[in-house]
Amino acid sequence: MRWDIFCKVIDNFGDAGVAWRLARQLQAERGADVRLIIDDMATLARLDRRVRPDAEAQTVGGITVTRWGRPLGAVADVVVETFACEAPPQYVEAMADRSPAPPWINLEYLSAEDWVGRCHRLPSPHPRHLLTRHFFFPGFGPETGGLLRERDLLAARDAFQGTPAARHRFWQDLALPPPAAQERVVTLFGYDTVQVHDLFDAWAASKQPVRCLIPDHTPLAARAAHQARRPAGENRATLGALTLAWIPFRDQVDYDPLLWAADFNFVRGEDSFVRAQWAARPMAWHIYPQPGDAHRIKLEAFLEKYLAGLEPPVAQRVHDLFLAWNGEGHLGEAWNALSGDWPLWTAHAATWAGQLAAGPDLVSNLADFVDKLL
Numbered sequence: 001m002r003w004d005i006f007c008k009v010i011d012n013f014g015d016a017g018v019a020w021r022l023a024r025q026l027q028a029e030r031g032a033d034v035r036l037i038i039d040d041m042a043t044l045a046r047l048d049r050r051v052r053p054d055a056e057a058q059t060v061g062g063i064t065v066t067r068w069g070r071p072l073g074a075v076a077d078v079v080v081e082t083f084a085c086e087a088p089p090q091y092v093e094a095m096a097d098r099s100p101a102p103p104w105i106n107l108e109y110l111s112a113e114d115w116v117g118r119c120h121r122l123p124s125p126h127p128r129h130l131l132t133r134h135f136f137f138p139g140f141g142p143e144t145g146g147l148l149r150e151r152d153l154l155a156a157r158d159a160f161q162g163t164p165a166a167r168h169r170f171w172q173d174l175a176l177p178p179p180a181a182q183e184r185v186v187t188l189f190g191y192d193t194v195q196v197h198d199l200f201d202a203w204a205a206s207k208q209p210v211r212c213l214i215p216d217h218t219p220l221a222a223r224a225a226h227q228a229r230r231p232a233g234e235n236r237a238t239l240g241a242l243t244l245a246w247i248p249f250r251d252q253v254d255y256d257p258l259l260w261a262a263d264f265n266f267v268r269g270e271d272s273f274v275r276a277q278w279a280a281r282p283m284a285w286h287i288y289p290q291p292g293d294a295h296r297i298k299l300e301a302f303l304e305k306y307l308a309g310l311e312p313p314v315a316q317r318v319h320d321l322f323l324a325w326n327g328e329g330h331l332g333e334a335w336n337a338l339s340g341d342w343p344l345w346t347a348h349a350a351t352w353a354g355q356l357a358a359g360p361d362l363v364s365n366l367a368d369f370v371d372k373l374l
Contacts, residue, residue, distance in 0.1 A: 001370075002033045004076035008068065008085040009040035014288065016043045017271030019082045020252065021148050022107070023063050025363045029151055035076065039068035047252050078370050080105045081133075096129035103373040104131060105366070110138040110147075110270050112301040117143030121369060134373070136366060140305055142359055145369075147274050149361035153256070154353075157279065160260045170261050174213075174247055175235075183209040185262045189272055190286040192219030193327060197227055202332030204240030212242060213258065215249045263346075266325060280353040282318075282345045284325040299326060310348050314341045 003026055007019035019036060026032040038044055045053035050060045057066045066072070075094045079102050081087055087095075095101055106124075108116075120137040138145050160166045171178045179185050186203075188196070203210040214221045216235075224230070228237035228244050237244045250258055255272070259265050259279035267276045268286035276283040285302070287295045303322060307315040317337045324334040338345070360368075 001077040003035070003078045003080065004072070004087075005034065005036045005080045005082060006068075006085055006087050007036065007038045007082045009038065009043050010083070012043060012269070013047060014269030014271050015083055016040060017047055017252065017269075018107075018148065020044060020047055021271065022080070022082075022363065024061065024252075025148065025150055026367075027061070027063050029363065030367055034062075035064040035066060037066050037068055037072065041065070041067055046249060049251050075102060078103050078105070080107055082107045083109055092126075092129065092131070096126075096131050100374075101131050103370045104133045105136050105370070106133050107366075108135055108137045110274070111298050112140050112305050113298060114301070117141065120144050134369075136369065138362055140302075140356065145365045146360055146362045147277075147356060148363065149278060149357065151361075153278060154357055157256070157260050160257055161280075167261060170257055174245075176245055176247075179211055180209060183211050184264065185211045185213065186264045186266065187213045187258055187262045188220055188224070188266045189215060189218070190220055190266055190268045190325070191289070192223075193289065194220060194286060194325065195327070195331065196220060196223060198330055198332035199335060200224070200227055200239060200242060200244075200332075202335050203242040206241045206336075208241065210242050212244050213262065214244065214246050216246045217249055221246055263342075277349075277356060278353055280350040282342070282349050284322050286325055296326075299323075306352060309351065311344065314344050317341060318345060 005019055005023055007015055009015045016038060019038065023034045023036045027034045041051065041055065042053040044065065045051040048060060051065065052058055056070055057064070059065070072088070072091055075091065075098050079087060079095060084106060095104065116137045116139050119135055120139070120143060122135050124133045124135065125131070126133065136145050138147055140147070160170075168178060203212065214224055224244055225246070228239055230237045230244070230246070235246045256275055256279070259276055259281065262279075262281060265276040265279060265281055265283040266286070267273050267283060269288055273285045276285070285299070287299050289295055299322065303319055307318060310318065317334070318341075320329055321334040321338060323329050324331040
């Protein structure tokens with residue numbers, strides 16, 4: 001079948017990242033003929049180096065990528081609007097003229113809130129046309145659409161984490177030495193509102209060496225370079241027990257091994273948030289800030305699910321780190337408070353990933369739902 005996926009980029013990499021993963025998995029695993037209509041080709045090019053940021057239309061890995069606003073021609077067999085963006089009015093008119101009308105899906109933002117399960121797959125009739133849009137919610141339970149997860153993802157993760165040679169090649173590719181025996185590896189990816197100076201101070205004063213990997217050409221990379229007085233032309237700087245390493249920004253294909261290689265991942269948005277959970281490593285999520293602190297409700301809903309099963313004192317300390325990463329608390333103190341909890345949290349992260357993997361992935365759920373609508 002032909003699928004059209006519409007995406008307007010609001011949350012920088014998150015919106016484009018989810019739409020591109022969806023397109024790639026539909027094409028690779030379902031044999032779908034996919035077209036992605038996106039309004040920010042430059043952001044998509046950061047996520048896949050094969051994308052030409054100045055092109056109006058192109059084919060990448062068998063997927064047609066078209067800049068929003070270009071004539072689209074025939075309506076697809078399935079239409080997906082990501083994150084409540086709306087297909088152009090003339091396209092909707094063409095959908096109404098088609099018989100039968102194509103399944104019309106609104107793929108919503110990921111949330112762990114209880115109402116998501118009640119709204120998942122609900123119909124919404126169009127006020128003027130004989131068309132019905134259905135809401136499809138990603139989520140963390142069987143009552144939702146699940147999470148994006150490629151068929152071979154977990155096997156690839158386990159092979160990487162269980163094979164010393166694979167990990168050695170990873171560090172070679174980064175032009176960095178493998179970590180020392182007691183060195184803790186952390187990745188750092190967040191919005192520019194994060195106050196990381198006290199976290200760097202805590203790491204610098206730590207008894208355990210810390211290596212922090214920061215994707216270059218991001219706001220936090222610039223802030224870290226200023227604090228560490230990064231030498232011109234160098235990709236490393238040392239502050240006490242902390243080694244900061246600026247690494248090239250990695251596209252989607254190369255991003256997962258970065259998470260797999262780390263002991264801890266600070267992430268942001270939606271796409272990296274989900275990938276960090278599949279990495280089966282401790283992590284902290286910087287949720288996209290929303291007016292009226294609406295994001296705090298989503299954060300607490302996730303933490304209620306994520307922390308279930310951890311001993312209450314440990315769960316509270318993890319909770320405090322999440323809040324500090326989101327600007328509520330002292331980040332360095334929250335990190336230090338977890339010094340004795342790493343074995344428990346690491347085991348819990350693996351258990352959590354296994355629980356998530358027990359159900360179908362989002363693309364399988366979505367394809368099954370579309371089949372029922374046809």
